[in-house]
Amino acid sequence: MKIGIIGGTGGMGKGFALRWSQNHDIIIGSRDAARASDSAVEYTNLAKEAFGEIKGTISGSDNVSVAKESDVLILSIPYENIDSVCSAILHEIKDSCVVVSPIVPMTKTDVGFEFIPIKENKPFSYQLVSKHMKNKSKLVSAFHVISEKKLVNPKLELDYDIFVCGDDDESVQVVNGLINEIKGLRPIYLGPGELSYLSEISTPLLLNAMIRNKIKNPGIKIV
Numbered sequence: 506m507k508i509g510i511i512g513g514t515g516g517m518g519k520g521f522a523l524r525w526s527q528n529h530d531i532i533i534g535s536r537d538a539a540r541a542s543d544s545a546v547e548y549t550n551l552a553k554e555a556f557g558e559i560k561g562t563i564s565g566s567d568n569v570s571v572a573k574e575s576d577v578l579i580l581s582i583p584y585e586n587i588d589s590v591c592s593a594i595l596h597e598i599k600d601s602c603v604v605v606s607p608i609v610p611m612t613k614t615d616v617g618f619e620f621i622p623i624k625e626n627k628p629f630s631y632q633l634v635s636k637h638m639k640n641k642s643k644l645v646s647a648f649h650v651i652s653e654k655k656l657v658n659p660k661l662e663l664d665y666d667i668f669v670c671g672d673d674d675e676s677v678q679v680v681n682g683l684i685n686e687i688k689g690l691r692p693i694y695l696g697p698g699e700l701s702y703l704s705e706i707s708t709p710l711l712l713n714a715m716i717r718n719k720i721k722n723p724g725i726k727i728v
């Protein structure tokens with residue numbers, strides 16, 4: 506399976522690449538193809554350092570080329586850039602491509618971390634991304650509550666739940682499979698995409714809990 510990571514030069518992209526390159530071919534996307542290639546070389550070296558050999562490969566390209574080639578496309582970009590990035594790439598994807606949004610619409614204010622859709626009366630991430638998709642059912646929302654700090658250490662064992670929202674069972678199963686490949690993560694299905702705001706709002710919830718209560722490694726686990 507070819508997994509493309511749009512904005513893969515950022516922290517989350519690095520974590521996904523390191524974790525999934527053991528089994529899949531990863532293509533790092535960037536607005537700048539050279540930056541993507543540099544990141545791909547760096548991540549390949551880190552993955553080999555951590556695991557010895559890796560079964561997959563990590564390469565880099567510009568965002569549009571990555572979108573065209575991918576079987577699964579992770580949108581690892583800031584909320585503010587959804588419209589500009591998605592309008593340029595999502596009409597280029599394969600019909601079968603599963604699109605994953607880990608995007609958290611969050612801002613820091615003087616009271617703490619807040620949820621932009623409520624604070625500023627804006628759409629949540631799933632709604633914004635789905636506007637740009639021909640087949641909206643292939644969009645799955647996941648990975649909002651796992652920090653890049655945990656993902657980028659490929660040897661770190663995790664023990665967290667990941668909320669998943671989506672309309673198409675087959676696409677949700679693909680994402681569940683990718684979550685299960687990261688040792689210690691468990692997919693928890695919340696319902697269709699229109700409930701994605703529940704997952705997206707969990708991140709500011711978690712960060713406020715962490716900071717106000719000095720909790721070191723916060724995560725969400727349903728018990």
Ligand SMILES: NC(=O)c1ccc[n+]([C@@H]2O[C@H](COP(=O)([O-])OP(=O)(O)OC[C@H]3O[C@@H](n4cnc5c(N)ncnc54)[C@H](OP(=O)(O)O)[C@@H]3O)[C@@H](O)[C@H]2O)c1
Nearest residue numbers: 512514515516517535536581582583586608609649652653
């Ligand atoms: N960080 C976390 O722990 C965490 C946890 C859960 C969810 N998330 C969510 O995951 C997503 C990625 O997080 P991140 O921390 O990796 O983000 P990031 O480092 O802030 O950005 C990721 C990439 O987005 C691209 N980008 C930045 N500005 C852009 C612009 N104006 N237009 C187009 N592309 C732009 C950049 O790639 P190029 O410059 O190479 O194009 C950048 O490397 C975010 O939506 C975040 O809310 C993050």
